[in-house]
Amino acid sequence: MGEVRAEAQERYLEQLMAGPVLSAEEKDVIRWGNNAKITIPKRFSQSGKHAQTYRAATAIECLVGYLYLTDSDRLHQLMTYIGLGDIRGPLDRALTF
Numbered sequence: 001m002g003e004v005r006a007e008a009q010e011r012y013l014e015q016l017m018a019g020p021v022l023s024a025e026e027k028d029v030i031r032w033g034n035n036a037k038i039t040i041p042k043r044f045s046q047s048g049k050h051a052q053t054y055r056a057a058t059a060i061e062c063l064v065g066y067l068y069l070t071d072s073d074r075l076h077q078l079m080t081y082i083g084l085g086d087i088r089g090p091l092d093r094a095l096t097f
Contacts, residue, residue: 006057012082013060033062
């Protein structure tokens with residue numbers, strides 16, 4: 001369950017941004033997610049670093065949602081790249097067109 005924590009999501013985003021794997025369009029989606037107007041939860045609002053962590057988590061969630069809707073194969077490629085492997089479940093396989 002550690003993958004759903006903002007700190008873990010920030011590390012995954014850093015891993016994606018450090019490599020040459022993201023397209024310009026994917027980087028734009030990340031930037032949109034990072035710049036989204038959000039309310040920072042109290043546990044993150046104590047310092048700027050924590051707010052940055054929450055923004056990074058929001059950015060990668062934005063990318064995941066975008067790819068889920070537009071290109072699920074690409075989503076699975078990126079999830080494998082960051083070490084989450086093939087996370088497709090039975091429902092995903094049943095919904096593949």
